[in-house]
Amino acid sequence: MRDMVEHMEGINRLMARYGVKFGIYKNREFHEQLFPFDPLPRVIPAEEFEYLEKGLAQRVDALNCFLADIYGEKKIVKDGVIPEDFIFLSKGYLPQCEGMIPPKRIYSHISGIDLVQAKDGTWYILEDNLRIPSGASYPMIARELTRQASPRTFMRNHVLDNRNYAGMLKEVMDYVNTGGINVVLTPGRYNAAFFEHSYLAERSGAILAMPQDLYVENNRLFYRQYQGRQLQVGTVYRRLSDEYLDPLCFEPESLIGVPGIMDVYRSGNVALVNAPGNGVADDKGIYYFVPHMVKYYLGEEAILRNAPTYLAFYEQDRRFILEHLERLVVKDVSEAGGYGVVFGRDLTKEKLADLKEIIIREPRRFIAQEVIDFIDLDIVEGDGGVPRKADLRAFVLSGGRTRVWPSGLTRFSRNPDSFVVNSSQGGGFKDTWVLSR
Amino acid sequence: MKRLRFCYEMRLTFDQEVWEHHFLIRCLPMENGQQHKESMSVKIEPADFVNEVTDGFGNGGYAGSVRKPHGSLSVMAEGIVRVEQSGSTDGFHPMYRFPSAYTMPDEGIRQFFGEICKELGKSCETCKDSREKSGKVQGAHETARKGCEISREELVYMMNRLYGRFVYAPGTTTVKTTAAQALAAGQGVCQDYAHVFISLCRLAGVPARYAAGVMLGEGASHAWVELWQDGRWLGLDPTNNRPVDETYIKLTHGRDFGDGTIDRGRFLGFAGQSQKVRVSVEEIL
Numbered sequence: 001m002r003d004m005v006e007h008m009e010g011i012n013r014l015m016a017r018y019g020v021k022f023g024i025y026k027n028r029e030f031h032e033q034l035f036p037f038d039p040l041p042r043v044i045p046a047e048e049f050e051y052l053e054k055g056l057a058q059r060v061d062a063l064n065c066f067l068a069d070i071y072g073e074k075k076i077v078k079d080g081v082i083p084e085d086f087i088f089l090s091k092g093y094l095p096q097c098e099g100m101i102p103p104k105r106i107y108s109h110i111s112g113i114d115l116v117q118a119k120d121g122t123w124y125i126l127e128d129n130l131r132i133p134s135g136a137s138y139p140m141i142a143r144e145l146t147r148q149a150s151p152r153t154f155m156r157n158h159v160l161d162n163r164n165y166a167g168m169l170k171e172v173m174d175y176v177n178t179g180g181i182n183v184v185l186t187p188g189r190y191n192a193a194f195f196e197h198s199y200l201a202e203r204s205g206a207i208l209a210m211p212q213d214l215y216v217e218n219n220r221l222f223y224r225q226y227q228g229r230q231l232q233v234g235t236v237y238r239r240l241s242d243e244y245l246d247p248l249c250f251e252p253e254s255l256i257g258v259p260g261i262m263d264v265y266r267s268g269n270v271a272l273v274n275a276p277g278n279g280v281a282d283d284k285g286i287y288y289f290v291p292h293m294v295k296y297y298l299g300e301e302a303i304l305r306n307a308p309t310y311l312a313f314y315e316q317d318r319r320f321i322l323e324h325l326e327r328l329v330v331k332d333v334s335e336a337g338g339y340g341v342v343f344g345r346d347l348t349k350e351k352l353a354d355l356k357e358i359i360i361r362e363p364r365r366f367i368a369q370e371v372i373d374f375i376d377l378d379i380v381e382g383d384g385g386v387p388r389k390a391d392l393r394a395f396v397l398s399g400g401r402t403r404v405w406p407s408g409l410t411r412f413s414r415n416p417d418s419f420v421v422n423s424s425q426g427g428g429f430k431d432t433w434v435l436s437r
Numbered sequence: 438m439k440r441l442r443f444c445y446e447m448r449l450t451f452d453q454e455v456w457e458h459h460f461l462i463r464c465l466p467m468e469n470g471q472q473h474k475e476s477m478s479v480k481i482e483p484a485d486f487v488n489e490v491t492d493g494f495g496n497g498g499y500a501g502s503v504r505k506p507h508g509s510l511s512v513m514a515e516g517i518v519r520v521e522q523s524g525s526t527d528g529f530h531p532m533y534r535f536p537s538a539y540t541m542p543d544e545g546i547r548q549f550f551g552e553i554c555k556e557l558g559k560s561c562e563t564c565k566d567s568r569e570k571s572g573k574v575q576g577a578h579e580t581a582r583k584g585c586e587i588s589r590e591e592l593v594y595m596m597n598r599l600y601g602r603f604v605y606a607p608g609t610t611t612v613k614t615t616a617a618q619a620l621a622a623g624q625g626v627c628q629d630y631a632h633v634f635i636s637l638c639r640l641a642g643v644p645a646r647y648a649a650g651v652m653l654g655e656g657a658s659h660a661w662v663e664l665w666q667d668g669r670w671l672g673l674d675p676t677n678n679r680p681v682d683e684t685y686i687k688l689t690h691g692r693d694f695g696d697g698t699i700d701r702g703r704f705l706g707f708a709g710q711s712q713k714v715r716v717s718v719e720e721i722l
Binding site: 074077084085087088089093094095096097098099100215216217218219247248249252259260263266 | 459460461485486488490491492493494500502530531532534535691692695696698701702703
């Protein structure tokens with residue numbers, strides 16, 4: 001371990017050189033910043049990972065069933081398990097996707113599930129990311145560099161290799177491919193995760209394409225090569241959000257996107273990874289219902305727990321929230337990336353009263369959760385270690401079967417008093433070791 | 438039953454050449470239990486290719502592109518449609534219960550709705566609620582209300598009231614005008630009448646959708662509203678203050694104007710564009 005700490009500076013320097021960066025929009029300006037790497041890994045014993053793997057695969061399977069149901073028969077709504085409001089008022093519900101059946105019926109191919117471990121050891125799901133979860137590239141490259149810097153560490157410890165992520169990704173892309181090449185579609189250089197797009201394309205053997213490199217002709221999607229040769233595309237791992245994907249289908253004023261791509265997709269002539277419309281399954285309001293989905297679709301009890309959550313929409317819950325606001329964390333369901341999160345204990349009396357009024361006025365907009373006192377992980381600061389809050393983003397890949405990548409992105413807050421670990425809020429990351437025994 | 442001869446002509450002219458032009462045209466009569474196309478021909482020029490497509494709302498259309506520089510695009514569709522009001526309509530979808538981008542109610546719409554309810558002697562939760570809450574900002578997350586019993590006659594009364602309150606005035610609104618803005622201005626075109634009426638119906642708990650189409654005569658395209666009543670979609674035309682009958686042909690529908698746009702496109706070039714649409718529908722006796 002000491003070995004790793006010694007290499008910390010060198011590794012961070014190398015990552016800066018490779019362009020392992022994270023982009024942030026602040027005051028409408030694009031800033032790129034390094035995503036600081038801490039060499040002390042999070043270590044997950046084999047047995048614990050096995051438990052997580054089962055629970056995560058179960059959750060993602062249920063979420064995939066839910067998406068197929070919502071854009072199809074809507075049985076879960078008709079049966080009264082989930083109120084209509086949480087589907088059809090959700091920003092992530094896209095009626096344009098009604099009746100679309102994605103290749104192999106998979107909606108969420110790459111799911112980023114965020115978890116925390118409480119001090120008593122219990123794991124809780126914090127949120128599901130089923131649209132374009134990013135972050136896998138960071139532990140991938142960090143592992144690669146630390147292996148080079150300190151091969152002995154990995155010989156002595158029994159750490160599962162995590163360098164197969166790109167292979168798993170390729171397997172998924174090949175599995176859903178409708179005939180043609182695999183493409184990673186990036187909005188371009190000024191996207192927060194551009195490094196990741198190029199890295200994953202290179203590692204998985206896919207072509208990195210910008211929107212203008214792709215075009216539709218006769219209900220097929222093509223990639224334009226240098227000399228005008230055209231290659232048919234069978235899978236698009238798109239890192240472009242739904243509303244910008246196709247100006248003829250979604251946001252009409254979007255200047256990016258590939259006109260007509262949604263028609264090709266609807267015809268079953270290309271696979272989009274992940275499917276458009278997935279946002280209906282990962283907002284903070286629908287989160288409350290995921291354990292119900294597991295029961296409803298799979299007939300099983302959910303293995304992994306949600307953090308105790310109250311839905312202001314339900315009168316009983318709302319009353320509870322209003323009475324206990326100062327100890328809860330309130331989240332705006334339409335926000336993401338650590339925005340719209342308020343801890344009751346940080347608010348003044350007046351602010352608490354204001355918040356209560358907003359909750360009463362717009363109950364559908366808020367959930368409240370118990371604050372989980374999750375474990376600290378040590379990070380290196382100066383000559384020693386200091387404890388900081390950290391979560392884990394697990395990557396679940398759904399192809400022929402549902403698998404969990406034996407690693408993950410551990411993000412930590414650099415601020416000792418903060419529980420918010422999102423990279424857009426200035427945190428750092430660690431490698432995640434899964435032990436083979 | 439009526440047999441109607443249908444003709445839709447559209448010409449898009451650019452003041453300079455454009456290229457990489459992608460379009461989606463939805464100018465064909467819908468095929469359903471109430472409308473049947475006996476014959477139909479479509480010509481779109483110029484085009485590298487044209488494909489028939491369907492969207493998530495059940496609207497059909499033609500998608501295609503023109504890569505080479507060109508100065509205009511013209512569309513011509515004509516044929517014969519059989520309209521049968523008593524035919525079955527398509528099924529229900531819950532999305533039509535909820536406010537959408539163009540139809541989000543504001544204080545003004547709520548107040549107007551409250552007035553109408555009062556006149557109708559309704560004191561249900563929705564109306565009371567909307568009166569109490571007017572003055573407070575309502576967000577997108579407002580829950581759609583259910584369970585307000587409102588009859589067909591009462592809906593027609595509501596349409597009447599809107600017709601009396603609103604002035605038909607072309608050129609005063611744009612394709613971006615929302616229901617709230619239109620009602621505040623008190624004037625607009627068929628699109629605005631439809632948006633305000635949809636907003637009112639949804640406040641009353643009646644699922645409502647936007648229908649774009651054409652009606653007997655010559656002129657431009659038209660828009661009206663369909664309401665879910667007693668297990669079927671019922672057409673009401675607030676611009677003309679009358680129920681939809683067999684002289685109407687529906688082309689598209691959706692939550693509001695944005696979903697059922699008859700033509701959509703994107704091109705490269707620094708051109709200004711002008712659009713001419715000519716629609717004619719005549720009855721075959």
